[in-house]
Amino acid sequence: MSYTADLKTRRENAVATGVGTRGIYAERAQNSELWDVDGKRFIDFAAGIAVNNAGHRHPKLMEAVAKQCEVFTHTCFHVAPYESYIRLAERLNSLTPGDFKKKTMLVTTGAEAVENAIKMARAFTGRSGVIAFSGAFHGRTLLGMALCGKVAPYKKSFGAMPPEIYHAAFPNEYHGITPEMSLAQLDLLFKSSIDPERVAAIVIEAVQGEGGFNIADFDFLRKLRQIADDHGILLIADEVQAGMARTGKMFAFEHAGVAADLVTMAKGLAGGFPLSAVTGRAEVVDAPPVGGIGGTYAGNPLAVAAANAMLDIIEDEGLCANAAKIGATIKDRLTAIAKRQGMEPIGDVRGLGAMIAFELVKNRETREPDTALTAAIVTQAEHRGLIILPCGTRGNVIRLLPPLNTSDAIVHEALDVLETSIEAAMTQIQI
Secondary structure, three states: OOHHHHHHHHHHHHOOOOOOOOOOOEEEEEEOEEEEOOOOEEEEOOHHHHOOOOOEOOHHHHHHHHHHHOOOOOOOOOOOOOHHHHHHHHHHHHHOOOOOOEEEEEEOOHHHHHHHHHHHHHHHHOOOEEEEEOOOOOOOOHHHHHHOOOOOOOOOOOOOOOOOEEEEOOOEHHHOEOHHHHHHHHHHHHHHOOOHHHEEEEEEOOEOOOOOOOEOOHHHHHHHHHHHHHHOOEEEEEOOOOOOOOOOOOOHHHHHOOOOOEEEEOHHHHOOOOOEEEEEEHHHHOOOOOOOOOOOOOOOHHHHHHHHHHHHHHHHOOHHHHHHHHHHHHHHHHHHHHHOOOOOOEEEEEEEOOEEEEEEEOOOOOOOEOHHHHHHHHHHHHHOOEEOEEEOOOOOEEEEOOOOOOOHHHHHHHHHHHHHHHHHHHHHHHO
16 A cells, blocks of 8 residues: 555544545655655646745745744744734835835734735724625635635535625626626625625635636726725725736736735745735724734744745746746647647636636537536646646636746646646546
8 A cells, every 4th residue: 555545544534524635645845846655746736726936945935934943933923023023014015006004914824814804994994794706715714705706615514604795796708797797796786785885895806716717807906996986995905816926916906007905915925834914004904903803823933934035035036027927838838729629628728927727618609617527637637747726616627826936847847747638638538
């Protein structure tokens, strides 16, 4: 029996079934490569779900964390604060879009960041309603899953959701939802379900993550900003997956030239260490009472050290430009594959920067989702040593999230493996 098989058995006996896992048990990783416990090499095009934007174990990250370990690992910022937290807040205040005074709080997970942003919005406006979008993913906590625009598996079996959470259709022209239709539905929501004067915030991803890498039309985002301003509603940009250079800019909202009132960050922020942040208008961030936000592990010193190093890496190594270059290579190759004779199941190729996805359909005219083929491609790729992830509300999208410093050679190797895996999966399904 392989060590992987042994760990699979132990995992089934010891770990909660609801914690979904893949069949790869990691032993070590470096940059864009990972080796499992049986010594098999994988090219990692998941990057811990857009976390390891500078690859696994970047030397500058490792050095920063090691230095922090030499002085202290935890004091709780509420008890004994430290300069590195303040410095990171100052840097995020400067980096996020918007020509206004900003402040920042640090927490641990993306869901925590979103929940704290909602708390700030409610405290500042005195309102309680929140609007999110179909296909959205904002976390697995009770409020987070209420904001999600996907039932299975995030809301299934968990009972009633928190009140005053509403959803509008996310613009998705591939599936016939134009930006105008989405805005019309939002207007109908204001007329039929909730008075806009009761809405505290609108929360949206400029590029949906779990929802299928759907890109919000830039003009739509600008109009959403205007609607929020017209009704005194705060706009929250969820940059948890799309932020930190992933889309070719530091934040995905920058593509539209839109400044949100609050920005939530996590994943790539600390390059593999658990950290998240809410940055936004100072008066909004300051609205909750003292002690109303925070947490025991919020802004952990090791993660903060990694985040400060990560911001240096993004700037010094040009990761925004790298993301655009890598993404263009991937998108061009996928588009060429989709145009080949017999590749009709690839219905759409889309993405910004190095946040690229392709959607699998049974028929390009009807666009019926092909979930079986999607799963087969992921399995075939894994068998050949490439880690990729499915996503989408219909489970028929494959997303590619390479580290932003992946070499050209590895990018091309991964794309060769992916093309072979697509062909093998199509043969498998046809049989």
